[in-house]
Amino acid sequence: MHDNETGTADERQTGLFKLDVHPWVFFSSAAIIVLFVGLTIFFENTVDNLFNLVQGAVSKYAGWFFVGTMNLILIYVVSLLFGRFGDIRLGGEGAKPEFSTLGWFAMLFSAGMGIGLLFYGVAEPMFHYVASPMAEPGTPAAARVAMDFTFLHWGLHPWSIYALVGLALGFFAFNKGLPLSIRSVFYPLLGERIYGPIGNVIDIMATVATMFGVATSLGLGVQQVNAGLSHLLDFIPQNASVQLVLIAGITMIATWSVVRGLDSGIKLLSQLNVVVAALLMCFVLLFGPTLFILNAFIENIGVYVQNFASLSTWNETYNDTDWQNGWTVFYWGWWIAWSPFVGMFIARVSYGRTIREFIKGVLLVPTLVTFLWVTVFGDTALHIEMFGDGGLAKAVQENIPVSLFVMLESLPLSEISSVVAIIVIITFFVTSSDSGSLVIDIITAGGNTEPPVIQRVFWAVMEGAVAAALLLGGGLVALQTAAISTGLPFAIILLGMCWSLHLGLVHYKTGQGFELGVQGYQGPEFETHATRKMPTFGRRQFWLTEALQRNPAVAMRPRPSPAFQIEGSSGRGEPSKPTETPTGGKS
Numbered sequence: 001m002h003d004n005e006t007g008t009a010d011e012r013q014t015g016l017f018k019l020d021v022h023p024w025v026f027f028s029s030a031a032i033i034v035l036f037v038g039l040t041i042f043f044e045n046t047v048d049n050l051f052n053l054v055q056g057a058v059s060k061y062a063g064w065f066f067v068g069t070m071n072l073i074l075i076y077v078v079s080l081l082f083g084r085f086g087d088i089r090l091g092g093e094g095a096k097p098e099f100s101t102l103g104w105f106a107m108l109f110s111a112g113m114g115i116g117l118l119f120y121g122v123a124e125p126m127f128h129y130v131a132s133p134m135a136e137p138g139t140p141a142a143a144r145v146a147m148d149f150t151f152l153h154w155g156l157h158p159w160s161i162y163a164l165v166g167l168a169l170g171f172f173a174f175n176k177g178l179p180l181s182i183r184s185v186f187y188p189l190l191g192e193r194i195y196g197p198i199g200n201v202i203d204i205m206a207t208v209a210t211m212f213g214v215a216t217s218l219g220l221g222v223q224q225v226n227a228g229l230s231h232l233l234d235f236i237p238q239n240a241s242v243q244l245v246l247i248a249g250i251t252m253i254a255t256w257s258v259v260r261g262l263d264s265g266i267k268l269l270s271q272l273n274v275v276v277a278a279l280l281m282c283f284v285l286l287f288g289p290t291l292f293i294l295n296a297f298i299e300n301i302g303v304y305v306q307n308f309a310s311l312s313t314w315n316e317t318y319n320d321t322d323w324q325n326g327w328t329v330f331y332w333g334w335w336i337a338w339s340p341f342v343g344m345f346i347a348r349v350s351y352g353r354t355i356r357e358f359i360k361g362v363l364l365v366p367t368l369v370t371f372l373w374v375t376v377f378g379d380t381a382l383h384i385e386m387f388g389d390g391g392l393a394k395a396v397q398e399n400i401p402v403s404l405f406v407m408l409e410s411l412p413l414s415e416i417s418s419v420v421a422i423i424v425i426i427t428f429f430v431t432s433s434d435s436g437s438l439v440i441d442i443i444t445a446g447g448n449t450e451p452p453v454i455q456r457v458f459w460a461v462m463e464g465a466v467a468a469a470l471l472l473g474g475g476l477v478a479l480q481t482a483a484i485s486t487g488l489p490f491a492i493i494l495l496g497m498c499w500s501l502h503l504g505l506v507h508y509k510t511g512q513g514f515e516l517g518v519q520g521y522q523g524p525e526f527e528t529h530a531t532r533k534m535p536t537f538g539r540r541q542f543w544l545t546e547a548l549q550r551n552p553a554v555a556m557r558p559r560p561s562p563a564f565q566i567e568g569s570s571g572r573g574e575p576s577k578p579t580e581t582p583t584g585g586k587s
Contacts, residue, residue, distance in 0.1 A: 019455060022446035024200045029207040029444055033462060040469040055481040058333070059325030062488055064315055066332035069491045071312055074160040076498045077359060080167070085505045086356030090167075090347075091174040097352035101361075106274040107349050107435075108366055115221035115428045116334075117154065117373055118421070123403040124150050124327075125378035126396040129385065133316075133323040143382050144303055147296070150378055151304040152311050153328065154370050156363065158335035163362040164494065165343020168501040170350050170358070175508060179447025180347065182206040182340055182493075188503035189496060202493060206340040207443050209486040211466055213337030214436035218467035220401075221429040222246045227401035228422045232415065238399075244468050250426055251464030254433035259453050273427030280420050281376050287411045288380040289387075296379040301371060333484030336491050344439045348449065381407050433463050 019026075080086065089095050097104070128146030135141035168185040178184035183199035190198060222243045230238040285293055316324045350358055384407065385392050392410075396403040408417045437460040444459075445451040 018452050020448060020452050021444055021455065022200075022203070025203045025207065025446070026444040028200070029204050029211075029440075030458075030462070032204070032208055033211055033466060037465050037469040041472060051481040054485050056325075058481075058484050058488055059322070059329045063325060063329045066329050066336070066484075066487070066491065067313065067315055069336070069495060070157045070161070070332050073164050073494060073498060074157055074312075076502075077160040077163045077167075077363060080355060081359040081363070086359075087354055088171070088175070088505070088508065089352065089354045090170040090358065091351050095174065095352040097350075099349055103271060104349060104353075104361065105365060106271045108346060108362060115217045115224070115425060115432060117370065118404060118425050118428065119220045119224050119401065120150075120154075121374055121377035121404065122381045122392075122407045123396050123400045124153070125374070126381050126385065126393050126403065129382060130393045130397070131323075133319070133321065140386075143386065144299075146382070147300045147375070147378060148303050148307055148311060149327070150374050151300060151371060152308075153331040154374055155304065155367050157312070157332070158338075159363045159367050161335050161339045161494065162342045162346055163359055164497060164501070165339045166346030166350060166362060167355060167358055168497050168504075169344055169347035170353075171355075171501065171504060171508075173347065173447075174351055176504065180344065180449055181443055181447040182344070184447070185497050185504075186500050188507070189500045203443050205489055205493065207440055209337045209339075209490045210341040210436060210440055210443070211463065212486040213334060213339075214341055214432055214463055215466035215470055216334060216337070217432050218247070218429060218463060219470050221425055221432070222250065222467065222471070224401040224404065225250075225422055225425050225429070227399065228405050228418055228425070231402055231405040231409075232418055232422075238402075240471055243471055247464045247468050247471075250429050251433065251460060253426075254430045254437070254464075255457050255460040257430055257434040259456060273424060273431055276420065276427065277373075277424045280417065280424055281373055283413075283417055283420075284380055284408075284411065285376050287413075288376070289383040292383050293376055293379050297372060297375045300375055300379075304371075330484055333487030336487035336494065337484075339490070339494065340443070341436045341439045344442060345435045348439075348442075377404070377407070384410050433460055436463055 021027075099107070125143075125146040128149050129142050130137050132142040132145050133149075135145045165182075169180060169182070172178045172184045172187065173180040176184075176187070178187060181203055183190075183194045183202045186199075186202065187194055193199065194202075225246055226236075226238050226243050229236045229242075236242060314324070314328075316322070346362060350362075353361065381392050381396075381403070384390065388410065392403070392406055395406040404421055405418050408414050408421060411417065437456050440459045441451045441455045442449055445455065
């Protein structure tokens with residue numbers, strides 16, 4: 001870049017409207033998502049029917065694959081916890097954690113569950129209680145089965161998925177010096193092909209899966225905010241128009257947060273919503289059936305452990321029913337679709353943790369907190385239905401989003417607790433949106449962890465648009481379909497990720513590293529300037545400043561395009577000198 005052509009380098013770097021992206025990943029992902037939003041809005045009835053068809057087909061023919069994938073990944077992650085690789089530190093021996101343990105846990109929990117627990121914490125146990133797949137509905141046995149399935153859907157399995165993706169990304173980024181992007185994990189399997197079309201496809205799939213996984217949660221969250229406001233204020237209806245307004249308003253807050261960045265925006269909101277959520281949970285615990293909840297917490301964990309193997313592998317083979325399709329298969333697809341987002345976010349905030357510490361923190365602690373939350377809210381609802389005034393099961397069946405507020409209505413200070421619940425939902429909404437925006441931005445920017453503000457704004461707004469389109473295109477069915485249909489292809493990627501991470505860990509333990517080198521970019525020539533900030537994949541910058549507007553021809557002038565390649569055992573190219581890793585060692 002010549003400064004006398006377009007102003008100083010600083011002017012170019014600080015341009016307000018600067019894109020810094022991987023062109024193939026960014027524009028392809030954006031085009032797929034925008035096309036989906038457009039088709040959903042303009043062909044609402046047709047898309048609604050299509051959602052129902054796709055959901056039924058994926059659930060029926062791929063349910064076994066989801067169940068098998070989730071179990072295999074959990075087994076692999078647990079093996080890492082007790083295996084010989086547990087002492088490896090993300091970032092190398094000298095790496096120090098970037099965040100406090102409390103702040104780390106707050107961000108893990110906010111990104112990993114959030115809205116879903118508020119939406120289903122009351123509703124799911126009640127649904128299983130009145131429509132139990134393994135017990136007579138409405139009996140104590142049905143109540144135990146209800147909590148057992150709820151623990152299954154929110155317990156070790158989803159967090160093992162997040163742990164796998166987060167660990168793989170953290171290891172290859174912080175220990176091997178590769179860009180923080182999904183394709184980096186596959187270097188042991190694909191070698192330098194991660195820089196080509198195969199790598200692009202992996203990142204595009206991760207971006208689309210993340211977008212629809214996050215949008216599913218945002219859609220559930222805005223339905224619940226609308227239900228809560230309508231329950232408290234009679235003049236607010238519960239319909240799509242109100243939900244669209246809420247999406248717009250909350251997306252604006254999320255945009256502000258993601259613009260503020262990880263430290264001042266996302267971390268602050270994550271800690272805030274965990275504190276407020278904990279206050280809400282303590283309120284229900286103290287003013288609800290406290291002794292019943294405490295007894296149930298111990299019993300629920302015991303039943304979960306006893307029935308873990310049978311429930312984890314249950315496929316309705318001999319029942320000739322489709323109960324599992326609407327629940328377990330949906331959840332597995334949803335967690336898999338969420339995994340690129342949550343995994344990358346966890347990797348981003350887990351620098352300096354050992355593998356054993358990482359898995360304990362990501363797999364065990366959030367699972368126990370989730371179990372406590374589900375017990376407090378779910379068993380309070382069951383107690384009301386079994387030993388109290390009842391009516392909650394009927395309310396849940398008629399209107400899922402309002403179930404939390406109907407339950408709170410049976411406790412003292414219900415108006416205050418309902419307002420607090422709405423605040424918690426909104427803050428979880430915001431942290432899910434801004435964390436998702438940041439992660440998608442990192443992937444589409446070739447692994448750049450500090451992408452320009454305008455890109456963060458774009459993806460935050462896009463998440464709101466997708467959530468709105470899903471609500472218009474079929475409501476809850478559309479949200480469920482988006483989760484399982486995008487989760488299916490990414491499940492295949494996750495299985496490959498297990499094997500690739502294993503190879504990377506084996507080579508790391510035996511000293512078989514690899515080097516990073518700078519070579520001439522061999523890909524297609526985009527008429528923009530290439531960046532050279534290591535380590536990223538094929539980033540290009542697009543500037544739109546006053547200087548460039550005065551001389552647009554300069555802005556589009558092609559430049560030499562250096563990019564970073566990896567030198568492995570393939571022998572391609574000249575090996576370069578080892579480069580410094582984030583901890584100052586050699587990669």
